[in-house]
Amino acid sequence: MKILHTLQWKQFAGTEKVCVDLCNEMAKTNEVFLLSDEKIAPYLSERVNLIKFNFEHNRYNPLFLLQTAQLLIKISPDIIHCHNTKEIEIMYRARNLARFLGSRKIGVVATKHTLQVKKNYKLADLCVAVLEDTKEILPTNSIIIKNAMAYKKPKKRGGREYRSNKFSIISAARLSAPKGMDIIIKALADVNFDFECTIFGSGEEEENLKDLIKELGLEEKINIAGFTDHLQDYLSACNLQIIASAFEAYGLTAIDGVYYSPLLISTAVGICTEILPKELLFERDILSLRRKLNEVYENYEEFKAIFSKVKEKCKGEFDMSNVVNQYIKAYKSLL
Missing domain, CATH: 3.40.50.2000 (Glycogen Phosphorylase B;)
Incomplete structure (x- = not known):
C-alpha cells in the first residue's frame, strides 16, 4: 500500500x-x-x-x-x-x-x-x-x-544523571502549567527521604520552575535538564517516574513508563486511568502527592511488584x- x-x-x-x-x-x-x-x-x-x-x-x-x-x-x-x-x-x-x-x-x-x-x-x-x-x-x-511507541533499548551510561545513589525520580513533559511540575517540586520539598529529581522538558514555565526550586532551597536535589532524545536511558536508571498532569488526551510518557521505568505513579489522566490501578494514582495536589511519595519510598518493592503486573499486561497493547x-x-x- x-x-x-x-x-x-x-x-x-x-x-x-x-x-x-x-x-x-x-x-x-x-x-x-x-x-x-x-x-x-x-x-x-x-x-x-x-x-x-x-x-x-x-x-x-x-x-x-x-x-x-x-x-x-x-x-x-x-x-x-x-x-x-x-x-x-x-x-x-x-x-x-x-x-x-x-x-x-x-x-x-x-x-x-x-x-x-x-x-x-x-x-x-x-x-x-x-x-x-x-x-x-x-x-x-x-x-x-x-x-x-517504538521500543528503543536503553543504553547504560555513567554519570550521576543516569544512576544516583539517592532515590532517583524523573518527570518528563512540556513545562507548562497543566503538566503540574510545580506540584511535584512543592511535594518533594518536605518528603521523609533523601532524593534526586530530574525534570525533562522545555516550555513557558521553565524560569518560574527554576525560581521555585531556588525559593525552596532544592537546587542540589532538583534539576531541570531540558529536552532529551534519550529519555529511555534515564528512565531505566531511575527509581520512580511521576506524571502530575491536570489532563492528557493520551499521555505518551506513560508508555515510556511501561517500557522503561521500574515504577510509575500518576494523576488520573489519559491512558493512565485505564492501565494503572488505584495504588499507583494520586490526587492532583501537593499533600496527596507527598503522601504517595512517602508511601512509595517506605514500601518500594511492593509498589514495584504492582507496576510489574501493569508492564506485563500492557506489553502487547503498546x-x-x-x-x-x-x-x-x-x-x-x-x-
Whole structure:
C-alpha cells in the first residue's frame, strides 16, 4: 500500500513522535511518504520518503492548493493520513482538486491527538481517536486506535544523571502549567527521604520552575535538564517516574513508563486511568502527592511488584506492529 502521512511541524513532541513511529513501522512493508518540515528527518527511517512541505501557507490560496494537488497526483497515494488539524482542510481541498484534474479519489484519515474541539475533522473520511474521551468530540465516522511507541533499548551510561545513589525520580513533559511540575517540586520539598529529581522538558514555565526550586532551597536535589532524545536511558536508571498532569488526551510518557521505568505513579489522566490501578494514582495536589511519595519510598518493592503486573499486561497493547495493523485495516476500509 502507498501511504501518505502529513505533519505540520511544531516541535518534536507527542504528536510528532507518534507520526514518526507509525511512518517508520509502516515503511517496513509499505511505501510511505511524509509531508513535513525537514527538521523531522533525523528521526525517520531511510525507508520513509520525506517531502519537505510548508503547511503554514494560506489554506485557501488557489496556487498553493493547485501545487499540492499536483503533488498528490505525482505521489498517487492510496490513503492520506493527517496528524494535525490544518492539514485536514488542505488535504481535503487538494484531494478534491486532484480528482477534478483526473486523479482517483483518495481517502483521508485524520487522527485526533488532543482534546481540543476542531470542526475540520468532519472533512475526513475516517477519524481516529486515541481514547474514548477523544472519540466523544469527533464526528460519528470515527474509531479508536490507541497510541503506541517504538521500543528503543536503553543504553547504560555513567554519570550521576543516569544512576544516583539517592532515590532517583524523573518527570518528563512540556513545562507548562497543566503538566503540574510545580506540584511535584512543592511535594518533594518536605518528603521523609533523601532524593534526586530530574525534570525533562522545555516550555513557558521553565524560569518560574527554576525560581521555585531556588525559593525552596532544592537546587542540589532538583534539576531541570531540558529536552532529551534519550529519555529511555534515564528512565531505566531511575527509581520512580511521576506524571502530575491536570489532563492528557493520551499521555505518551506513560508508555515510556511501561517500557522503561521500574515504577510509575500518576494523576488520573489519559491512558493512565485505564492501565494503572488505584495504588499507583494520586490526587492532583501537593499533600496527596507527598503522601504517595512517602508511601512509595517506605514500601518500594511492593509498589514495584504492582507496576510489574501493569508492564506485563500492557506489553502487547503498546506494540507498534499491533497498532499499525489496526491502521492498515482502517485504511483498507476506505479503498
